[in-house]
Amino acid sequence: EAGVTQFPSHSVIEKGQTVTLRCDPISGHDNLYWYRRVMGKEIKFLLHFVKESKQDESGMPNNRFLAERTGGTYSTLKVQPAELEDSGVYFCASSQQGLTGELFFGEGSRLTVL
């Protein structure tokens, strides 16, 4: 069974440009989370989908960040326009229905904004 996959693994862009990160969760997992880790800091919650609905987006830094999960399958996280402080590793994680299960993480998408 395929795990959580993320694309791209690494993206280098200039300030002001746009980047879209994609996450394919494990098939059948209703819960999908986006997290971000900036260098030296903890992994921080961005938002949580249950199927196609945003359950909690309280961690989204600002309106330059837009997440979608059309059809309740894969999700995208768009940053537009990117700023220097957006650099970090963006992790996607999924879990089965019910909210006490373990999270399965992707390997992350490293974003570098120059």
Added chain:
Amino acid sequence: GQNIDQPTEMTATEGAIVQINCTYQTSGFNGLFWYQQHAGEAPTFLSYNVLDGLEEKGRFSSFLSRSKGYSYLLLKELQMKDSASYLCAVFGVAGTYKYIFGTGTRLKVLA
């Protein structure tokens, strides 16, 4: 706030036992998780505590005391491959569905 504190780095010897502590300042959560993350890889699930006490899974055990705001991960019979970061996370604070992570503890296992 929900500060979750872990030591930044620890070093131990192959074959030894190491305890990684996690303290938190939060009230009311569903459970506490431990994840392992090797450099450049995805975090992977190790252990999960809902009730106070010890959960044992092979060489790894995790302990939770809600009254003391404290958890630890115990690794026995350390192997070189256990060199990794260990992340403590609380889930379901104040009725939310978020996992809130600590900064992680980088463990180095020496031969």
